[in-house]
Amino acid sequence: MNPDLAIARAATLRPIGEIAERAGIPDEALHPYGKHIAKVDGSWLRSLEDRPRGKLILVTAISPTPAGEGKTTTTVGLGDALNRIGRKTMICLREPSLGPCFGQKGGATGGGHAQVLPMEQINLHFTGDFHAIGAANNLLAAMLDNHVYWGNRLDVDPRRVAIRRVLDMNDRALRSTVAGLGGPANGFPREDGFDITVASEVMAVFCLARDLADMEARLGRIVVAQTRDKRPVTADDLKASGAMSVLLKDAIQPNLVQTIEGSPALVHGGPFANIAHGCNSVVATQAGLRLADYVVTEAGFGADLGAEKFLDIKCRQAGLTPSACVVVATVRALKMHGGTARADLSRGDADALERGFVNLERHVANMRSYGLPVVVAVNHFVTDTEAEHRRLAELCRDRLGVEAVPCRHWAEGGAGAVDLAERVVALTEKPSEFRTLYPDDMPLADKMRRIATRIYGAETVVIEGSAASRLKEIEAAGYGRLPVCMAKTQYSFSTDPQAMGAPSGHEIPVREVRLAAGAGFVVAICGQIMTMPGLPRVPAAEGIHLDEDGLIQGLS
């Protein structure tokens, strides 16, 4: 059996009421989903508004490689360790998407002794949030086509429909379709397509909304299409946002679960980190900050994508001030950035590590440019050598002036991350000097340029003609003050996924820009971005089944 699964199965789950009590949530504020999951009541959370906020700690990572970094694992391990040393801590994570579970990827609930539980429910339907988000999105899409069908009073141009339907499934056959075929009773044929639910703007809205009322207002602002004379048509024009909010009213309440060690964790929302901003919901993070002294949270992909969006989009919109930043690295992944082939990763090679260190170096410098104190968490693997760890610690100290703290939470749980926790507490003692990378009133193209040059190490941004004119339209329509959301490969600072390490002086081409008026950002698409994954030749689904004891086999 997969060791993560074996450890998860061997864990004794506490009743969710006990976890809630530990987090300071009374029984009457819980909506249980089975014995080990509960939603936390939204009205009760609103009653905490005046409480002082805890300190927010962001866990991010180097550019991802096939060697793995362990960002979620470190987030969970750090949270457990903080609780262990007597700091009241809430862990805030994204909800996993269902579709990829049946493809290649395992779950997204951590690993080893640093997991959130119950692993299987969280990875499958959980509390139905993503199904609700899908239903809200698809209701909006259905109302748009229905509007056109019944006379098209708003003069929607069926060639300029922005909203796509969604499913929480890896299904490449739905990427590009023609809908409305079959004759007059079925409407007007038009080009259409499906995204995976996590790629939808409804998901981004859900995760950035302050509360139910803010969510409804944002949903109403979603631009679903343009008219023939290119005016925007919004969800409010279709009178859809009320019903969408009704579909989402339970989902917007954050989900409480536990780690293997019984720490409370809010697992809520999960937008893509390319086409959207890639962090858990603002509602959950704000709840955590009111309930605990420390909130540990993570952002998707490497720090150039995930942390940048966390800081420039989520923190900006929600008025959050992070107190410290943990950058997760592994010896193995740094060696891959230094040119080591995957097959050779188990051999000690401090020089390759030193070559790959440039990737970590830039991410750390980037995080510091936001005014954040940084610590490097070195997620330990059994194949790592002493010499490699020594070299990494020296490089961090000498070239960056930061500490590299070895962590063994995968093997040891919170006990393996106590050093990291103590370092994090020390870093958060001084007041945060957090600042965003750019001001609201910078022109959109300049915002893209600043991200590319300061964070990606690029020479410049090249905005293609049609994208440039769309940018002008967006600014003319009054959306120029929004932050930008860069949709770029996560594997490199450049747009070439093969360029590992720390490429410099490259160009970042912006092929297309999209307005996400509800989410409140402008997406800059740099290279191919996949919004509907496919299944591999042998999907994981083929091996997933229930055994004779009714236990799930083959998941994760």
Next chain:
Amino acid sequence: MNPDLAIARAATLRPIGEIAERAGIPDEALHPYGKHIAKVDGSWLRSLEDRPRGKLILVTAISPTPAGEGKTTTTVGLGDALNRIGRKTMICLREPSLGPCFGQKGGATGGGHAQVLPMEQINLHFTGDFHAIGAANNLLAAMLDNHVYWGNRLDVDPRRVAIRRVLDMNDRALRSTVAGLGGPANGFPREDGFDITVASEVMAVFCLARDLADMEARLGRIVVAQTRDKRPVTADDLKASGAMSVLLKDAIQPNLVQTIEGSPALVHGGPFANIAHGCNSVVATQAGLRLADYVVTEAGFGADLGAEKFLDIKCRQAGLTPSACVVVATVRALKMHGGTARADLSRGDADALERGFVNLERHVANMRSYGLPVVVAVNHFVTDTEAEHRRLAELCRDRLGVEAVPCRHWAEGGAGAVDLAERVVALTEKPSEFRTLYPDDMPLADKMRRIATRIYGAETVVIEGSAASRLKEIEAAGYGRLPVCMAKTQYSFSTDPQAMGAPSGHEIPVREVRLAAGAGFVVAICGQIMTMPGLPRVPAAEGIHLDEDGLIQGLS
């Protein structure tokens, strides 16, 4: 405010644990979904297998008219009344579909003082069962296209794909589509389309399965496509049934809720009553029969469609023996069958009622032909006259020898259906003489003919050429012993929805037949059958919203 909603809001809900206790379900067998809904543990239910079974009472109705009959309301009212007179009773209902809530129709949780609660959750996502069914169906569809994409080892003919994707949404634009467009990375273009979730074979399988193992075996038998040489390709060939079962393992556990009067109700599963068999899950019905002395359940549409399928498909497959049948009629609806226009329904007209009585008469005779004792429940409306009720009672007595019992459960709750409950108890005192309409070994075409001539009063069945040859294929492949599922308009005994009353001597054309090998029936399509509804000109969704107190407005 809608009176049903006002009554539902004014009701005091008991904690679901109390309802469970009343039903004899211990706390440890409950998986709560909030405070007023729980799933009943499947393993615990299996431990009841050896208990004696209670008596099964079917509530069905005359052919539906726009005047309304109140079948669900009567089912709830009768259940409450039986509990009131000291008979331990479980109510078993279908789960409502989400999509139609945003179109025209209100919820499907009863009305007045005869409702199951919490109305809003049950009508919206409830416990996520339909989302899980949709995900299982769509995983199967994705695995099929993925198989073709990666080399098509099974030689699937993309022109002969039987499985359609589903959404729980009214969305006519998806009825007929082309998928797989956009180039080689997206697969092979083919004609495709979506049904509403309740129309899927996965839903029918879910509702007919005895348990998890039976469900997995049935899912594996679903024929998803044919090869180029017309051999069937099943879900098992795609190795999909294990993962589908994992997606459905929680959903298959029945949902316990309460009526306004605190009677326990299992609300579980909800297949269409045209393309599928239209009753709640076998798992729930069997659970009810083990837990209670009486189970009151309903079947979709009028008795010619819903009850026929309940008796010939569900009871046959699950080995159920109903003890009595309640046929619901209203004075108003009978007058519509007698030719009264909708606008004139509030005027007393016993002669119109007598003309329309032929509809009730045939349904009652049909139910008796199954060996079932029958009582007519006359669901009272304020506009009914004494003279009309008197005439109806006389007609029932003189022409049918059955009792017509006036019921006022809408206004009075269970107290308004005590007479009906006492009559039902009396009817169930003698042992049931239930028999199905046809034996398993009758040829499929003869089964269709028997239903048409005996139940619909038709002269004959005309099976079109292509349907006849498909029937031969199906019988040659060994599926000849399956029952048939007639997909016909619910508004008439004929295939003309305008032909009210009791038309006779007509032809029933069978345009197409479809094998549902997993569900275990052969569908005979007689006329236009809609498997994906559309939204009306002004969808209900436009008026659905949350008010300032967070209460849902505009639903139902």
